[in-house]
Amino acid sequence: MRNAPVHAVLAAVVLAASDGARATTGGPLTVEVLGWDATDERIYVRQVGHDESGGERDCVFYFDLRATSSLRPHVVVASRVRWSSDPAEMDRFERERARLERFLARLRPLERADEGRESILRRARVVDESTVAPLPGMDPLPRFIVEVGDSILAVAWREPCVRAVRRYRIPGRDAELVVLSFIGNPFEECYEIQRAVLMGLPGGGVQRLESPNGVLPWPPRH
Secondary structure (H helix, E strand, O other), X not given: OOOOOHHHXXXXXXXXXXXXXXXXXXXXXXXXEEEEEOOOOEEEEEEEEOOOOOOOOOEEEEEEOOOOOOOOEEEOHHHOOOOOOOHHHHHHHHHHHHHHHHHXXXXXXXXXXXXXXXXXXXXXXXXXXXXXXXXXXXXXEEEEEEEEOOOEEXXXXXXXXXXXXXXXXXXXXXXXXXXXXEOOOOOOOOOOEEEEEEEOOOOOOOEEXXXXXXXXXXXXXX
């Protein structure tokens, strides 16, 4: 990765934490932190796509803090939109989803770490700036790779601003779950996507946040 211009680095450093700091935080992809499962030491999060994709981006995922790769999100299959021409199969899908929702309702809420006050992630810098066509035939757009903390690389389009909108304490660990917001969809000029990430945990590798579908692959796999 090549060095970024100084003005781009400075633009990325200011990361506000207020939910209402910018209207676009309600944009095409949002996340809701559902809670903590103390038995398996997992944090569950719901992702919702606010667009016309028919629920393709909607899912529930979790972080397994006992796993070697604790930073990696795991999508719960039962939370995805599924269809079958077999009524019995559809009935099974509905039962699995209902069991999941009952389980999620019993989760322990995570304690907020920001307490509604403005917060800044100081360790953020642009490590790459380029002009890229998102798809063949599209006009090139400014693309920035922003390093946040020690383990996060966020791919932001049009502007290098990555903001922290919510922070949560992780039980028994000196770490946080942080909800980031940035223009992570090259097809959206203004609206941001939200991503939930773990910060402060040792090891686990680098998280590269580059899919407009959040924790789901892009382009979508059918």
